[in-house]
Amino acid sequence: MLAVASMAFLVAYAVRVLATGLPQAALDLCLAVTMAAWALFAVDYAVRWRLSGQGRRFVRRHVLDTVVLLLPLLRPLRIVKAYEAIQRRHGQPRLPLHGRVMAYSGLSTLLLGFTGALAVFQQERDAPGTTMPTFGDAVWWTCATLTTVGYGDVAPVTPLGRLIAVGVMMIGLALLAAVTGTFASWLLQVFAREDDERPPGS
Amino acid sequence: MLAVASMAFLVAYAVRVLATGLPQAALDLCLAVTMAAWALFAVDYAVRWRLSGQGRRFVRRHVLDTVVLLLPLLRPLRIVKAYEAIQRRHGQPRLPLHGRVMAYSGLSTLLLGFTGALAVFQQERDAPGTTMPTFGDAVWWTCATLTTVGYGDVAPVTPLGRLIAVGVMMIGLALLAAVTGTFASWLLQVFAREDDERPPGS
Amino acid sequence: MLAVASMAFLVAYAVRVLATGLPQAALDLCLAVTMAAWALFAVDYAVRWRLSGQGRRFVRRHVLDTVVLLLPLLRPLRIVKAYEAIQRRHGQPRLPLHGRVMAYSGLSTLLLGFTGALAVFQQERDAPGTTMPTFGDAVWWTCATLTTVGYGDVAPVTPLGRLIAVGVMMIGLALLAAVTGTFASWLLQVFAREDDERPPGS
Amino acid sequence: MLAVASMAFLVAYAVRVLATGLPQAALDLCLAVTMAAWALFAVDYAVRWRLSGQGRRFVRRHVLDTVVLLLPLLRPLRIVKAYEAIQRRHGQPRLPLHGRVMAYSGLSTLLLGFTGALAVFQQERDAPGTTMPTFGDAVWWTCATLTTVGYGDVAPVTPLGRLIAVGVMMIGLALLAAVTGTFASWLLQVFAREDDERPPGS
The missing domain is CATH 1.10.287.70 (Helix Hairpins)
Structure with missing residues (x-):
């Protein structure tokens, strides 16, 4: 789910940067997708923080997640995690x-x-x-x-x-x-x- | 055999690129040698595929061969294999x-x-x-x-x-x-x- | 103590190099701090040499200290040592x-x-x-x-x-x-x- | 002995390249030293070859010496060997x-x-x-x-x-x-x- 959001974030960001010839509406859509993906990550982070009931220690224990939240460009790393999960589902890693x-x-x-x-x-x-x-x-x-x-x-x-x-x-x-x-x-x-x-x- | 073809491919390619002063016939000959070497590799690949009777799994198992077939410039790697084989024939590796x-x-x-x-x-x-x-x-x-x-x-x-x-x-x-x-x-x-x-x- | 002097040295040096718009008095102050930090290191080095009673062997055994004394720009390495000491005081290294x-x-x-x-x-x-x-x-x-x-x-x-x-x-x-x-x-x-x-x- | 010749070779070569303002006689002297050092290496190589009585195998077994003979600029490597020998003479390596x-x-x-x-x-x-x-x-x-x-x-x-x-x-x-x-x-x-x-x- 989050991997899909990461992918959408990356694609939308790429389209916004590269396809400057697109009509304004399409660019706005891309910006919206980017923002939505970011918001989704923020919500996911907040929910997990609450559920963990760890307070400040949560931030220290999930350094990577925190960094990825603040630096959205690192988000594609999530896709690697998803790739790993998919490979696991197909049985033994080859x-x-x-x-x-x-x-x-x-x-x-x-x-x-x-x-x-x-x-x-x-x-x-x-x-x-x-x-x-x-x-x-x-x-x-x-x-x-x-x-x-x-x-x-x-x-x-x-x-x-x-x-x-x-x-x-x-x-x-x-x-x-x-x-x-x-x-x-x-x-x-x-x-x-x-x-x-x-x-x-x- | 294939190593000789690799070597011929590399030499013919080098001559075609570097010796621009040659008459057209010589350049055509080089091109022909290049193409013949490529064709030889393709035939070898096809024959081995058929003989293996593995279908698609052959492609997955011989990734290097497939890549070399599509990117002929990697073919000189074959010469390294031949060098290894020659050394083996001369007894123990020194x-x-x-x-x-x-x-x-x-x-x-x-x-x-x-x-x-x-x-x-x-x-x-x-x-x-x-x-x-x-x-x-x-x-x-x-x-x-x-x-x-x-x-x-x-x-x-x-x-x-x-x-x-x-x-x-x-x-x-x-x-x-x-x-x-x-x-x-x-x-x-x-x-x-x-x-x-x-x-x-x- | 020496780490604080190192930090003061680094900050004063940075201010002197970067803040060229400061009044002359401030620049002089920075130079004074730089020199004082250097002097402190020299005194520390001399005292430890005397107390060790090792003569020339002291220089050979404390190569890093000697190099840092002569090349003051390497002094920030001291801060790393202090960071290590602080971490130790907080119990086990995490x-x-x-x-x-x-x-x-x-x-x-x-x-x-x-x-x-x-x-x-x-x-x-x-x-x-x-x-x-x-x-x-x-x-x-x-x-x-x-x-x-x-x-x-x-x-x-x-x-x-x-x-x-x-x-x-x-x-x-x-x-x-x-x-x-x-x-x-x-x-x-x-x-x-x-x-x-x-x-x-x- | 050979290390001294290497050092003389290096110094004479450096002087010849760098001190272009020297009178011709000095430059000739440097050239002579360079050549003499080279000749010394060649003689040493030839003598050791003869004494070994190994014929061609000597060349294969002393690849480094052969390379150094042909590429005199690699000769300073000899000084490293001499440095090692000197350290050994001073007892245990420190x-x-x-x-x-x-x-x-x-x-x-x-x-x-x-x-x-x-x-x-x-x-x-x-x-x-x-x-x-x-x-x-x-x-x-x-x-x-x-x-x-x-x-x-x-x-x-x-x-x-x-x-x-x-x-x-x-x-x-x-x-x-x-x-x-x-x-x-x-x-x-x-x-x-x-x-x-x-x-x-x-």
Whole structure:
């Protein structure tokens, strides 16, 4: 349910940013969907807070939910959770643990990267001296940032755009850590298994 | 056999992109070789599919083969497989496991990087406002991208060139993960061995 | 006590660099606070040296303290120590070990990054051909450097600014290593736990 | 002995590249020292080859020596070996294993980075459209490359300079892997020790 709202939020936000040629009514509809999704999250958060009867400790224990409530652009992370739930329902997870970590990292990065590109593009599009006049430029910039390559041929120039860009950089750092860490631990497991199989005298 | 076809594909593609001064007949020959290699892969894929009698599950189980069929530029990965097979035939692998992981990573990166440089160069060469007029520039850009340094003095500007560039970036991320992960697990093995050798009281 | 002096040092330094519009008296006050904090550190260092009665070995054993004395901009690291002490006083640390490593890495990076941005900004602000006329540009440059993205749209041009910038790059390298290493070891622990829980025959 | 020759090689090469204001005789002397050091290495290599009586296998078994002979700029690596030998002579190594890995990585990176900066500077200094007119620019470029930040405000433009630059990038990749890998394995050891100390019921 919340995953659907997340998806609706993301789609409506994307349409509002990208489809500037739409009539005003459609844009208003998108804004309404965005707001409604946000309100739904707020209500869900409030209800769970009340039901838990934990007072302030609820906020501390659900840091991720609180952050997502305040920073709606992180909301697509919810979709990853839903994806996980769906996979569970179809019986055993098909991928081993390493594969699952990679799949979730990839999916999260994809969703957050797309959202980040949208948000930065919204800020930068009409800024004087902008380097990303089209959404394609914004996506290109996002890819170069997420892999920590950072060419610099396209880069945000507005303060708000740069603030969001720092968030995208951090996601890139996390992606790098996830890929490297997963590979390292996978390699260690392979080595451990090979050691077991080999006769000890060799 | 398929490795030879891969190699022929790569060489013919490289000649077609780089040797623009050749007579038309030679270029046509290269194109023909490229197409023949692709067709060979398609036939091989189809035959194996039929023989397996698995229907749709074959596609899911041979993801890499399917991807390579659709994205022919990934085909050089086949050469790595052939290299592995040749080494096996010469008796025991000479390198320990860490060395083998590094050798395969290096060889894959080299082949894919070269193919990526070719593909990006083909797209960018004649684009207006291009930053890579010569193939040397394209190779330089590829090296800076694969190591995630990314100077930005040379960078693709066409949409298709940038799409391929994102693929090159991902290979760079994978290379980084492979180098770091291999080193970390090698270090851990060295430490574990040293712990065993040292008397426990020290 | 020393942490308070560190904080005073950092705040006074920040005010002196950023608030150029202040009357001369206020700037002098900031300089005085900076110098006083430095003197306090020197006295503390000297007293501890005397009391230890170790002579030269003291310098070798307290490398960090010596470096911090000579490079006052690294002093904010003291605040991290104080933060740790405060957390200890409040009973058990709430975070598990991985979380603590991440928290300390993050806090150190934040403080050192802010200090580095201040120091580089002080050098670069009025340099001819500068690319960071405002402090916002300096912070943006610092973020792009700490994540090793490095766009290059903003970059120091003075020798002293570049020297400090190399220090910031090294902090970025350390941050990358800390994030990746923590994730890899966390993942390995998760895998080890899962292996234990699963019946051995599966 | 060979380490002294390496050091002499490095110093003479640095003087020849940097001190262009020297009289011709001094430059000739530097060239002579460089050549003599190279010749010494070649003789040492030849003598060891003969004495080993291994024929071609010697080349395969001493890959590093062969590479260093052909690429004299990698020779400073010899100094690291000498540093290790000196430390051993002073009794037990003072640093634990992780510290030693970091020290050797740092020393190698410092020496190779300095040599790389010299070599790239020699190629780029007088190239048309150069971005590194002074040696300070070359050092700045080297630092930005070794940390894989890569601003791109300074970048080589000549083919030979770029070839050497690719080598510097690879050293940067190796440094990143060494730092990250060392941190990850150190963290894992700390966690393992903490697990041992804690009572198993907690």
